[in-house]
Amino acid sequence: MTSLTPETTQRPEVAAGTDFAIELRKINKRFGPVHANKDIDLEVKRGTVHGIVGENGAGKSTLMSILYGFYHADSGEIVVGGQPVIINNSSDALHLGIGMVHQHFMLVDNFTVIENVILGAEDSALLRPSVDKARRELTRLAEEYGLNVPPDALVEDLSVGQQQRVEILKALYRGADILILDEPTGVLTPAEADHLFKVLETLRNEGKTIILITHKLREIMAITDRVSVMRQGEMVKTLETSETSPEQLAELMVGRRVLLRVHKEPANPGDVKLEVKDLVVADDQGTERVKGVSFTVRAGEILGIAGVAGNGQSELLETIAGMRPANGGTITLNGEEVTAADEDYAAFLRRKGLAHVPEDRLRMGLVTNFYEWENAILGYHDEPRYGSGLMLEIKAAKAEAKRHIEKFDIRPANTDLKTANFSGGNQQKIVLAREMERDPDVLIVGQPTRGVDIGAIEFIHNQIIKMRDAGKAIVLVSVELDEIRSLSDRIVVLFDGQIVGEADPETADEGELGLLMAGVNNKKAAVQ
Amino acid sequence: MDAILSDLISLLITTIRVSTPLILACLAGLYSERAGIIDIGLEGKLLGAAFGAATVAYLTGSAWIGLIAGVGVSLAFSGIHGLASINFRGNQVISGVALNFLAAGLTTFLGATWFARGGNTPALSGDARFGAIHFPFARELSGVPVIGPLYSGLLSGHTILTYIAFLAVPLTAWVLWRTRFGLRLRSVGENPKALDTAGMSVMWLRYKALMITGTLVGVGGAYLSTAQAASFSNNMAAGRGFIALAALIFAKWRPFQAMFACLLFGLLEALQYRLQGQDLPFIGRVPTQAMQALPYVLTILLLAGFVGRAIPPKGLGQPYVKER
Amino acid sequence: MSAPRIALPRWVDVVLLPVLNVSLAFLIGGIVVLAVGENPIEAVRIMFYGAFGYGYGFGFTLYYTTNFVFAGLAVALAYHAGLFNIGGEGQAYVAGLGAILVALAVAGLHWALALPLIMIASALFGGIWALIPGYLQAKRGSHVVITTIMMNFIATSLMSYLISRVLKPPHIASDESERVDAMTRVPFLSEWIPMLRNTPVNISFFLAIAALVGVYILIWRTKFGYALRTMGHSGTAARYAGMSNAKLIMITMAISGALAGMIAVNDVAGAHGRLLLNYVAGTGFVGIAVAFMGKAHPIGVGLSALLFGVLYQGGQELAFTMPAITREMILTIQALVILFTGAMSEMLRRPVELAFIFSRLRGHDPDTQPKLAAQEDK
Amino acid sequence: DPALVYDGGGKFDASFNEAAYNGAEWFSQETGIGYQDLEIAGDAQREQAIRQFAARGNSPIALPGFSWETALRAVAPDFPDTAFVIIDTVVDDLPNVRSVVFKEHEGSFLVGALAAMASESGTIGFVPAFDFSLLNAFGCGYRQGAAYINPDIEIIETAIGTGFDAFNNPGGGTEVARSQIDRGADVIYHAAGGAGVGVLQAAADAGILGIGVDSNQNHLHPGQVLTSMLKRVDVAVFNAFNDYNNDAWTNDVQVLGLAEEGVGAAFDEHNADLITDEMRAQIEEITTMIVSGEIVVHDYRDDSSCPV
Ligand SMILES: Nc1ncnc2c1ncn2[C@@H]1O[C@H](COP(=O)(O)OP(=O)(O)OP(=O)(O)O)[C@@H](O)[C@H]1O
Ligand SMILES: Nc1ncnc2c1ncn2[C@@H]1O[C@H](COP(=O)(O)OP(=O)(O)OP(=O)(O)O)[C@@H](O)[C@H]1O
Ligand SMILES: [Mg+2]
């Protein structure tokens, strides 16, 4: 329990002489047997961007949640602006000028932007005055920081990047001086991420303090002033960013040397395995999201589909995987037409040799309430090897799960643990292992490394390359341009439900791809 | 023509009376469920409140004091529901089921012990009951064609509780969409974490919602025993709490739609009373039971045909677990 | 505030807490008993004596338990698929029609041959009554909670008409069906166990036990059960896995209704030997409590069904012996049991945890020392 | 001691069961002998309840309600020394059972006639709890009586619900009665147990007349309840207890109609102002005619149909 002085919610006057916005001393936090934070010390200088890196489960989010009053430390001390404080709840943190953008957004989906911004910070019992004030304030913040969001749009209609801006606006609206961002770029496109960093720079220049948690060392190098590394609940080291390198950080995080570049041999394409022709798909609301997409994938090659999130990738993937009916066009797998028709078409396609690593592992690829072994057979439970007839042979399933665990180094190596208790990276490995070990002809992969630490990223990338080299046809969808470029043998860019261009990963530069992703097609323009 | 009109009006009058307790219970459920707490226990609260109201109205001779007692009883029920589902993160459905059993058992048991009438309370008369309120000139205008029956019959002549029920509808809409409390209420049912990280207490807000729930359903219970009937009798809620819940889902947790859903149920019930034992054109005489099943059959058909998917508040039914 | 959390031994969770919760319910019930001037300890003794003390009472306990098992399993199974079936009452009622039609049609047939037919008919009728909401949920998205409530009301109307106007033979005064032939009727256990003489517990009791085992296997040992649980946790994941949600919903509801329908085998073809108006008498609703109290696990459902059987039968004994304690009083105690064991089951966890910490502190268990140090910070 | 087990509606239903209770109390006060009674929670408990009383030596055991028949048949042979009395149905093949049935249709005929006489609008109502043979017998007698007085009379019949729980829905009773009143009914007879309280209330509120049932309900709303159709269950219970006590027990079938004063219309100070001498005289005449067989009142239960 944090202790010391009783005064809590008074924002401390800036004590002269201290240039630390935040000092954490000997913070401890346990969740049952898990010691998530061990004697953590951290000092964050005022007016800087302070990065925090660490593997999945290192305790970064926990530490920040303690700072934000969401968790109570078992012991330790928090000093804000030179004053020891007790932060009992988020309200205290807000009063101390601490704002947080959570890893999983804390937004009400069916509220408007304004409603989300004023929630909890209303000025009066009636909403009208608060709404009016917030509208003015949002206009000001939009101008000042470039944080543009339509104030009356429903949050659920916004792109992820815009939703994140709403989170930042929430914090700024409450007058936050210290802004914590927990993995803000995990779900952003490069352009959105760039924009975010511009915003953060502006904020820093205005004297605000920013704590940034990320798995992307490139970002750390680009924006932070100092960086702290956490490993297994401990604070390993804090460094000046200018005096370190990605390689050093990676080694500190993981405890061993990590290869940050993907090594792959040139592709050796074979027969056409998957052919998509003039595919048209509508979303649940009936809006057309895929508008006549065609491409082919050959054995032994990786086709990367690049694009800003929300341009039809999800619907495209789901349709190819048999989860969503096509409204037009055909899909051919191994020469057989397999356009989705029934609700259980995904199972049929699996039997035909198609495997699918979904974009959203938590909602789709896994049942978090299931044991690990149960997830190891999700989608394949009907196969005879898990029992003939109606019965499910648990032994066979567990044996398979064990194999996955060993081969993919899933930790903890326990088939009887609820999947929710695995870290994000390990959850992703459970999905990958399941889909890859099936030995499919075609593998569809969506956002394989979202929210995964670099150690795991390296592993996952190598697995995907291995699959390719084993002669599988692979479709990779990712918003990470780096990932697309380093893994793919060919790249197509999806914009507004259409393929607007194709690029060679060896030669295409980021700028060219970026323009394509924004819907600007130079080549087409040139032809006309 | 006149006969048809007066028939129609009397049908609508019945509809309004029958709908009153449904609307109150339905709005009550709306506050609870908008705050993320399932309320299967509306039935029990109606029953408990009806008992409390009838008992105290009888003892004091005042319907108003009875009303307060009825509200008190259902507030107490809400309190238990809150303890179970907010503090102890219990299963909200099972808590509601328990409260229904508790109300059924306790009201009859206490009634039997106190009044020795097998759980029924003595009949109320005079000020111990809510009487009809007549609008100015209602009597004078009653003879005027069309306007007369509409004004004197349909609008005038209900008890105060009916007017409260219908006023509670726009009031609820106003609260939900125009006030700070409404904003927080809606957010806590959708995503309690959002409210929590905004520095507000989820627990306290949910209790506030349950208090409103208790109050509204309490008025509904009092209506049953001190306005519609004139005493409490065993299990007199007769499934109205469940119908209110159905109406709430039907209305997709929106106040005006909730009112219309309740009015629809009321209308079908009124119609059913009216059509029993009568020859229908083309069909002939239909068994009583078929007429009585009509409201429920129609509900199912409407639900399947027109209303579409009802998407509940996302946080509904999930206890808010705040790890510390 | 953030006292250390310790992992409680499993037996605390599985045995101690439930026992404490039931005790608390009885304690509060006891206060009410005291308030009406009776001795609560004596009341509990009578209750248990009534439920277990002699063959006659025990037979009734088993009979009630049988019904509650079926009703509880119906709710529990649907719950695993993420469906809340409040319609057990109506499904059982309609199943009574299937049971009686077949039982009367095959009148004179030996029960051993008739029983499977009656079971199939009951399951079919109950299953269809549940399949309708299932279909509407699957295909039209109508919320199964409302539709099952509606189907309950419709069942009451339908059955009231059929019993009073169609099935009632002229020579019987009350509105009920013809009797089931003695040969055909599901036999009472007292035929083999004299101790249970004159009690309605019948072969269906073993059906209930078989159903408990069967549902366990269905949920956790079959491929269908796996799919059902996947959908229950996440409809999207089920779709991803290539399971048809619509089919799963309909099959689950049908099985759930069939389970509720087994009440008809116990009552219509067995205990009552005829179809009575409102014969289900709330059993379907008790099933909701049984399922949730049993945490939707067949073992739990079995145990909580037994608890309710004890409350029903013991309560009857109590009403006999202590006239001041009426059936409503029993209902009140039942409500308290549901409340404390079901809805407020977590209430005593914290105190128990603290008690454990305290006892370990006294015992100087080195393992807990650091955590306790943390607590002393406060 | 004698014992009494109530039927589904429970002890204080303000009508049928309560009448049985009153009979037992009457006996108890008259003789100073106590009695035991019990309410059951469901059909499964019927046999158990009887058996337990019999095993404890209670006799006679009074069972008001036809629903007791099956349980009685199961238990009575096991206790040949115990006397049973069942009310509302006939069990004549067991040596230790007395059966008492009432001609509700005759009593209902009388109140139907009164209703027709009192009605000014020419429209009267009947409210059964639900569609049920016994209740239909009440309704059928009522229709015949009303039609006897006024062949053109309009009779509205509306059930409150569809099952036994309709007996507990006074709100429904109120609404049903009101909808009948809206359609012009100015006298309403109910056969709805507890829900009937709501019917009488609605009638009183609207300033028209209600008719009570089973017990004398005239006092509920003095001047607003035209009469009550009395069904002397209390007499049946009292007689059974008393006969046994005086060693005058008989195992027979007693059919209590108008002739036996087992049914009738209630006249007391509460409805004195409503009943004119003329009406009274006419009722007496009808009574005589029914008793003498000059008027035969059809019993719905005979053929599940009603001539009117
Ligand atoms: N509420 C909780 N209950 C139990 N354990 C928890 C809880 N929150 C976190 N943990 C555990 O504490 C450890 C630290 O988790 P935390 O979320 O802080 O990691 P992280 O560094 O943010 O990881 P990631 O990079 O995946 O976000 C993990 O082992 C996690 O499983
Ligand atoms: N849910 C809550 N959690 C924490 N603090 C709260 C909460 N609601 C109100 N407060 C605090 O309590 C004080 C008084 O609150 P407020 O005036 O909002 O109460 P209220 O009149 O009940 O509000 P409303 O009617 O809008 O809900 C304020 O300082 C506010 O910050
Ligand atoms: Mg994290």
Ligand SMILES: [Mg+2]
């Ligand atoms: Mg206020």
